[in-house]
Amino acid sequence: MAKKERQIVATTAWSAGPGCHGGCGVLAHIEDGRLVKVEGDPNHPWNQGRICARCLAMTKYVYHPDRITRPLKRVGERGEGKWQEISWEEAFAYVEEKLVKIRDEYGPESVIFSMGTGRDIGAWICMLAYAYGSPNVMFALSGLACYSPRIAAVTTVQGDYCILDASQWFPARYEDPRYTRPECIVIWGYNIPSTCPDNVFGHWITDLMKQGTKIICIDPRLTFFASRAEKWLQLRPGTDGALAMGFLNVILNEKLYDEKFVSDWTNAPHLVRTDTGKLLRAGDLPGDGNAADFVVWDAVAGKPAVWDTADVTYKAAGVRPALEGEYQVKLACGQTVQCTTVWDTFRRKVAEYPLDKVAEITLVPADDIRAAARLYATSKPAAIHWGEPIDMTPAITPTTQAIADLWAITGNLDVPGGNVISRYAFDAVAYALPGAKGAIKLKSAEMDKKRIGADKYGPLGKFIWRAHTDLVIDQIFTGEPYPVKGMWLQTTNPLSGIGMDPRKWQKALEKLDFVAVVDLFMTPTAQLADIILPAASFLEKESIRSWWIPLQTINKAIDVAECKSDVEINFELARRLDPEFKWNTVHELFDEILANSGMTFAELQEKGWAFPPEGHPSAPYRRFEKGLLRADGKPGFRTPSGKFELHSTLREEWGLEPVAHYEEPPFTPVSRPDLAAEYPLILCTGRRSAAFFISEHRNIPWLRALDPDPVVEIHPRKAQELGIGNGEWVWVENWLGKCKLKAKVTLEVPEWMVMAAHGWWFPEEKTAAPDLCGTFRSNINTLIPMNAVGQDGLGSPIKHMLCKVYKVRGDEA
Amino acid sequence: MARKNTGYGLLIDYEYCTGCHACEIACAQEYDWPAGMGGMRVTEMIQQLPNDKAYLAYLPFPTELCILCAGRTAKGMKPACVQTCMSACMKHGRVEDLAKEINKPRMALFVPK
Numbered sequence: 001m002a003k004k005e006r007q008i009v010a011t012t013a014w015s016a017g018p019g020c021h022g023g024c025g026v027l028a029h030i031e032d033g034r035l036v037k038v039e040g041d042p043n044h045p046w047n048q049g050r051i052c053a054r055c056l057a058m059t060k061y062v063y064h065p066d067r068i069t070r071p072l073k074r075v076g077e078r079g080e081g082k083w084q085e086i087s088w089e090e091a092f093a094y095v096e097e098k099l100v101k102i103r104d105e106y107g108p109e110s111v112i113f114s115m116g117t118g119r120d121i122g123a124w125i126c127m128l129a130y131a132y133g134s135p136n137v138m139f140a141l142s143g144l145a146c147y148s149p150r151i152a153a154v155t156t157v158q159g160d161y162c163i164l165d166a167s168q169w170f171p172a173r174y175e176d177p178r179y180t181r182p183e184c185i186v187i188w189g190y191n192i193p194s195t196c197p198d199n200v201f202g203h204w205i206t207d208l209m210k211q212g213t214k215i216i217c218i219d220p221r222l223t224f225f226a227s228r229a230e231k232w233l234q235l236r237p238g239t240d241g242a243l244a245m246g247f248l249n250v251i252l253n254e255k256l257y258d259e260k261f262v263s264d265w266t267n268a269p270h271l272v273r274t275d276t277g278k279l280l281r282a283g284d285l286p287g288d289g290n291a292a293d294f295v296v297w298d299a300v301a302g303k304p305a306v307w308d309t310a311d312v313t314y315k316a317a318g319v320r321p322a323l324e325g326e327y328q329v330k331l332a333c334g335q336t337v338q339c340t341t342v343w344d345t346f347r348r349k350v351a352e353y354p355l356d357k358v359a360e361i362t363l364v365p366a367d368d369i370r371a372a373a374r375l376y377a378t379s380k381p382a383a384i385h386w387g388e389p390i391d392m393t394p395a396i397t398p399t400t401q402a403i404a405d406l407w408a409i410t411g412n413l414d415v416p417g418g419n420v421i422s423r424y425a426f427d428a429v430a431y432a433l434p435g436a437k438g439a440i441k442l443k444s445a446e447m448d449k450k451r452i453g454a455d456k457y458g459p460l461g462k463f464i465w466r467a468h469t470d471l472v473i474d475q476i477f478t479g480e481p482y483p484v485k486g487m488w489l490q491t492t493n494p495l496s497g498i499g500m501d502p503r504k505w506q507k508a509l510e511k512l513d514f515v516a517v518v519d520l521f522m523t524p525t526a527q528l529a530d531i532i533l534p535a536a537s538f539l540e541k542e543s544i545r546s547w548w549i550p551l552q553t554i555n556k557a558i559d560v561a562e563c564k565s566d567v568e569i570n571f572e573l574a575r576r577l578d579p580e581f582k583w584n585t586v587h588e589l590f591d592e593i594l595a596n597s598g599m600t601f602a603e604l605q606e607k608g609w610a611f612p613p614e615g616h617p618s619a620p621y622r623r624f625e626k627g628l629l630r631a632d633g634k635p636g637f638r639t640p641s642g643k644f645e646l647h648s649t650l651r652e653e654w655g656l657e658p659v660a661h662y663e664e665p666p667f668t669p670v671s672r673p674d675l676a677a678e679y680p681l682i683l684c685t686g687r688r689s690a691a692f693f694i695s696e697h698r699n700i701p702w703l704r705a706l707d708p709d710p711v712v713e714i715h716p717r718k719a720q721e722l723g724i725g726n727g728e729w730v731w732v733e734n735w736l737g738k739c740k741l742k743a744k745v746t747l748e749v750p751e752w753m754v755m756a757a758h759g760w761w762f763p764e765e766k767t768a769a770p771d772l773c774g775t776f777r778s779n780i781n782t783l784i785p786m787n788a789v790g791q792d793g794l795g796s797p798i799k800h801m802l803c804k805v806y807k808v809r810g811d812e813a
Numbered sequence: 814m815a816r817k818n819t820g821y822g823l824l825i826d827y828e829y830c831t832g833c834h835a836c837e838i839a840c841a842q843e844y845d846w847p848a849g850m851g852g853m854r855v856t857e858m859i860q861q862l863p864n865d866k867a868y869l870a871y872l873p874f875p876t877e878l879c880i881l882c883a884g885r886t887a888k889g890m891k892p893a894c895v896q897t898c899m900s901a902c903m904k905h906g907r908v909e910d911l912a913k914e915i916n917k918p919r920m921a922l923f924v925p926k
Contacts, residue, residue, distance in 0.1 A: 037842060042896055050899045056838040193831030193899065206829045206900040208875070224831045227869040533814050690834045701848035702841050747859045747867040 004031040006051055009557035010608055012043055012545050014120045016491055016520055017061055018054040019693025021118035021547065024201065025609070026055060028539055028557035034133055035059055035539060035558050042602040044609070045171045045550070047201055053690055057702045062560050066521055066532040066763065068700060069561030078510065079528050082770025085525070088562065094531055096576045098514045099132060102485045108133030109450035110485040111514075112472055116139045116492030120145075120543050120554065123430035123593075124570040125490050126465070127440045129583055131574035135358075135442055136467040137449035139491050143789035143796035145391045152463040152794065153400035157645045160629060161636030163414060164385040165420040166204035169549060169610055169620050174207065178614075178621070180416035181208055184230075184379035186216040189240065190387025190401065194690040205385065212219045216372045218243065221713075221747045221755055222686065231372040234750060237684045238393045238800035239362040241662035243369065244402035247356030248350045248374035250659070252408065258411030262323070265624060265636075266408060267295040267643040268343035269321035270307065273330065275337050277345075278652055282306045286332045294641055295329070296321035297341070297556070301420040302330055312634045312642040312762040314443040327515045342647040346405075349659045361662065361670075375433040377410050381417035389684060389799045394788060395663035396795030397459070398652045401648065402660035408644045416621055421629070423618040425551035425596035425610065439592045442578075450482070451554060457793030458654030470787045486514040488564060491535060493523040493575060493680060496761040496775045500796065501736070504774065521699060524761050524772035541565030544590055544601070547616065548611040551597055555743030619717075656791055665800050668787050672802065679734045679802035685780045686798060687713065695759035712741040714805065718754075719745040722805060729808040732756060734801060737782035740808060754805060756780040774785040818924045821881050823895070824911040827874055828919035829902035832857055832871035835902065836894035843882065843893040852879035852925075853894045873903065875925035881905065883926075 004724035007030040014022030025044020028035035038058045040051030071091035076082030086094070102110050113129040113136060129137045131349035139148065150159045162553065164185065173432050185205060192202035209215065209228065213519035217229035218240070226232045235243055251257050262268050270295075271280040282289030289306060298305035298319045303320040313322075323343045330336050355366035362369075376382050384407055391397060412418030430440030442448050442465075452475060453468025454460045458467060476484045487509065492498065499505040509515055509528045526532050540563055543554040567586055575581045578805045583589040590601035597610065601670075604610060612619040617628045636642035640649040652658040668675035691697060691706040698704055712732055714724060724730055726745040731738050732754065741756055749755050788797050814824055840851040855877050860868045873894070875881075882892035886905065890896070895903045904911060911922055 046899075049896055050901065051835060051839075051897050052899060053834045053838040056835060056842050056897065059842065179875075193833050202835075203831065203899045203901070206902070210829065224869060224870050224871070227867075228828070425863055509830060690832065703840055706837070747861060748869065781850040 009555055011539065011555040011557060012552040012609075013051075013055050013410050014538050014543070014545050014554055015118065016535060017058055018052060019696045020054070022538070022546060023547070024051055024055065025144070026051065030557055032170050033558060035062055037575045044211070045167065045173055052353045054697060055692060055702060055705065056298070057697075057700050058537065060702055062537050062539060062558065067563070068520060068522060068532055069563055070534060074530045077601070078515075078530065079769030079772075082291055082335040083532070086180050087175070088564070091138075091531060091533060092227055092576065095516055095573060098530070099486065099577060102514060103133060104487050106483050107450070108572045109136055110483055111488060112135075112136045112138050112467060112484060112486070113488045113490070114138045114492055114494070115490050116140070117498065119566070120545070121536070121566045122279045123438070123491050125488070125565045127589075128443050128488070128570040128574045128577075130440065130447075131448065131578035134479050135448045135454075135466065136472065138467040138469055138472055139495040140489075141395075141498040141788045141796070142784075142798075143394065144395065144464065144469060144795050145794065145796040146388065146467070146498075147391060147797060148464050149346050149396045149794035150400050151458070153397040153461040154404050155398070155463055156406050156459065156573065157289040157401055157639065157648050158408070160412070160423065161517070162407070162419040163548070164200060164419045165417050166200055167210060167422070167811045168200055168204070169611065174211070174552070178382055178416060181211055182213050182379070182381050182383040184214045184216060184375055184382040184797070185762055186218065186376055186384040187225045187229075188218045188384055189389035189762060190385060191219070191225070191304075191496055191688050192231070192387065193387070194420065196690050206325055208417065214375065214608040216376060217463065220750060220753055223763050225615045229361040230400055231366055231368060233362075233372055233408065234363045235362040235364050236668075237389065237682055238665040238668060238797070239662070240393070241391060241399035241402055241660075242353060242358050243364065243394055244359040244399065244406060245350060245353035245660065246362070247373040247376065247406055248367045248402060248409075249353050249355065249358070250370050251377045252347055254351050256373070256374065257409040259726060261411045261413075262409055263321070265644055265646045267294065267647060268341060268346065269323055270294045270641065270647065271296060271304070271327065271339040271343045272342055272345050272647060273339055279647060279649060280329065280339055284331050284362055286330065292640070296377060297325065297327045297339070298322075307641065309640065309642055312630070312632075312636040339387055346646045346659055346758040349661060353662065368733055378767070381405075381412055381415055382410065383412065383418050391795060392686065392798035393665050393800065394795045394797060395665065396790055397651070397792050398657065398661050398663060403648060406659055413644065414621055420620045421623060422548045424546050425549035425618050426612050426616065427618055428544075428551055428594050428597045430593045430633070431544045439589070439595075453793060458650065458656070458795060459792050462650065468793055473504060473508050473548070485512060487502065487512055488516045489521070489525060489529070490518040493519070493525040495772065496779065497759045500781050500798070501786045502779050502781050504786060511707035518566065520563070521763070522767055524767075524775040525697070527767050527772055533584065534561075535569065536560065536563040536565040540584070543567055543595060546593060550611045551604065553605040554607040555605060580774055625796060651728070665797050667779070667797055667801050669802070670731055675735065675802050679804045681803050681805060683732065683783060683801040683803040684753055684755045684799050685758050685784070686799070687711070687755045687757045689757065692759060698761060699763035707813065709742040710757045712757070712805065713744045713746050713749045713755040715749050715751040716745050716747065718751050719743060722807070724805070725805055731804050731808055732780065732783065732805050733808060734783045734803045736785060738777050739780055739782050741780070745813060754803065818908070819881065819925070819926050821886070821906055822908045822911055822924040823881070823892070824904040824906065825921050825923065826902040826917070826919065827870060827872050828917070829900045830855070830871040830873055831900050833897050833899045835897045836866065836873050838881075839893040839897035843885070845879070850866055850878065852876055855873055873880060873915055873923070875923050877926040881926050
């Protein structure tokens with residue numbers, strides 16, 4: 001028999017398939033148009049041939065017998081499981097007809113465009129929603145509690161986001177002379193090796209550990225890093241903010257901060273009025289000062305001096321701003337007010353968190369906090385790498401702010417081996433995330449006025465171009481201030497994965513006039529649709545990965561039946577729904593997104609990946625000194641003051657506490673001892689698995705064999721006390737509901753906490769309602785409420801609920 | 814008479830194995846093993862230590878099915894598990910060469926074949 005000819009296509013892994021935010025270089029081996037093998041690309045600077053289990057299982061994923069390969073139209077009752085295969089032409093016409101009907105009767109904002117996490121969809125779903133006329137693009141997690149809150153919170157205080165520097169900005173990586181390895185990395189609530197690379201490729205940290213980098217691990221759970229850490233701080237879930245304040249306390253008291261960075265690059269010297277607690281503005285002073293300008297006390301002249309935010313400099317020459325002290329300032333109204341500096345108010349706030357108090361809140365011994373804070377602050381450079389738990393608390397923003405203050409005041413911001421500002425490579429922006437202004441945007445500011453939650457929550461009005469999930473779901477039931485009639489769900493399965501209170505989600509979807517789902521498999525959520533459109537995996541599409549660096553293309557390797565890529569599906573519908581739609585082909589759209597890079601899609605595809613050159617605003621380091629961060633080319637940050645803001649101007653404007661602090665989460669033994677009496681265990685959820693991404697991959701046998709059951713981890717002493725043996729089925733229950741999980745009796749969790757797997761459904765079971773693949777049986781989200789978000793609308797209590805655990809009786813099994 | 818080994822083995826620095834299971838699926842893909850079978854198996858081990866401490870380790874163990882990717886290595890390629898290892902903590906080579914590289918704690922040299 002003649003040997004088959006093998007083609008190898010180099011591409012970039014990004015959902016769908018492995019699921020994750022992606023970026024790994026992949027070689028797809030093709031024979032006769034069929035995928036036979038996937039390998040990591042050894043030449044790719046990101047992963048150097050390494051690749052995860054989910055990506056390696058792609059041959060079983062793309063040709064899975066359960067894949068939806070033609071559009072399906074519901075023919076029975078919704079949820080009944082009766083479907084008819086239709087052509088794409090019929091499918092597009094059907095969706096168009098339904099959407100136009102809703103638009104004509106209720107307005108375009110009555111359709112919500114909902115996406116899953118981290119997908120090569122964010123840009124395309126916006127393109128479709130905006131072409132249709134709806135500003136309501138939604139990420140379906142309560143409080144948007146996954147990454148965009150962190151990005152927004154960090155952007156609020158420093159104008160840009162930043163991430164661990166593992167040399168990913170350079171093709172030569174660790175060998176590049178511009179790079180310095182961090183002496184210490186704080187891994188804050190992140191079991192990254194068994195998760196997705198939503199910050200960076202997780203195993204860069206093991207690369208660095210092999211070169212000598214020390215680890216501080218902050219995690220209630222015994223993880224790979226916890227076992228190998230110089231310091232492991234086993235904190236009570238949800239108390240990260242207090243711990244960060246404790247770190248700041250040590251660093252300030254022991255003067256371990258970078259005084260030059262603090263005085264030159266933060267708003268520490270700006271004056272705060274003690275009567276209002278607000279920043280003193282030049283507009284408050286006699287004369288015609290600008291309200292956008294801030295005021296310092298000039299220690300040389302002994303009087304106030306104005307910090308000109310437009311010029312990012314002092315109005316007078318030779319100003320030496322005082323960092324500390326109390327000053328009487330005469331205002332234009334004739335009143336004299338007492339003012340102090342931001343630095344003093346910040347110090348006072350931090351002083352509210354002495355280590356004995358922090359130890360009591362966090363359950364971490366004071367000596368351990370002190371030692372860890374010293375190690376972090378004296379390591380030069382040091383970096384902080386954080387995970388999902390930071391977002392999954394209602395106080396996400398003050399927590400994030402406290403942590404951002406850590407890297408700022410220790411001089412680790414945008415320096416080699418520190419936390420480096422991460423921008424879209426070459427400023428080629430597709431994805432409508434905080435701060436991004438790309439090719440795909442709303443047609444007018446007027447259109448945005450109907451966006452649900454934008455007027456209520458500051459960050460949504462300023463940085464996050466999303467509808468507020470909790471408010472959307474409520475609005476489906478209330479119809480106020482306007483009715484919600486349709487939902488477009490694109491590769492998201494909220495019933496099993498990111499939907500808190502999943503029964504409420506089910507009722508909400510059932511109430512709608514029209515539900516469309518784009519997905520690769522029949523999920524419990526898809527079962528409630530009127531139409532399902534079959535999407536392509538990353539191996540079946542052309543696309544762009546414009547998410548930090550490098551800038552990459554996704555290159556098509558195979559075709560699978562009639563599946564279409566997300567961008568193609570959205571493009572065709574957008575073209576039909578918008579007579580002014582400006583692009584003729586998907587390639588034209590890609591070229592416009594890539595315009596800033598100076599490359600066309602075809603040119604970038606030829607290279608595979610591209611790094612921005614030194615001196616480009618999207619390439620490090622010390623860009624705040626070089627004037628590379630701001631549009632005006634002046635040194636400083638893209639914040640209202642041009643400084644890193646220890647006292648956040650925007651949070652002040654939003655009516656929120658402007659300085660970092662700690663807030664006890666809403667359902668803990670401390671905040672709700674009444675509930676804790678009956679539900680004494682802290683319920684932590686979202687246990688990550690190397691086999692799965694969120695609610696995906698339960699149907700891929702290779703992967704399922706690695707992690708076959710929905711587990712809850714219980715400490716051996718607690719299990720013994722409750723009479724629970726390893727591998728026994730248990731009920732995990734609280735006042736909101738219960739679910740059935742399999743006990744894993746393990747020292748991974750402390751005695752006072754259980755850790756539950758999330759994202760479970762059973763694709764092998766009956767799909768039609770009410771079964772829905774058993775998605776409610778083992779769904780830990782049943783025990784988590786919606787609407788328990790933070791004051792700024794962000795975050796959700798996903799990692800620190802309360803529960804009790806007891807054995808499933810024989811007759812319930 | 815005892816069987817002779819091939820003279821080749823796998824050196825695993827299990828201090829850095831993070832339990833990502835990529836080696837298992839790389840092997841399954843290379844030989845199209847059914848779910849649950851394969852030449853590599855990663856075991857999670859949680860060791861109870863004094864003073865209520867514990868240590869979490871993962872050990873990638875070559876099973877009875879491991880043939881050290883004889884076909885791949887004959888072509889000068891790395892075994893599938895070694896090439897894919899996310900933490901780059903596995904190495905294939907001649908046993909005597911690998912033995913010389915055991916220069917730190919928490920390393921294991923396997924001679925499966």
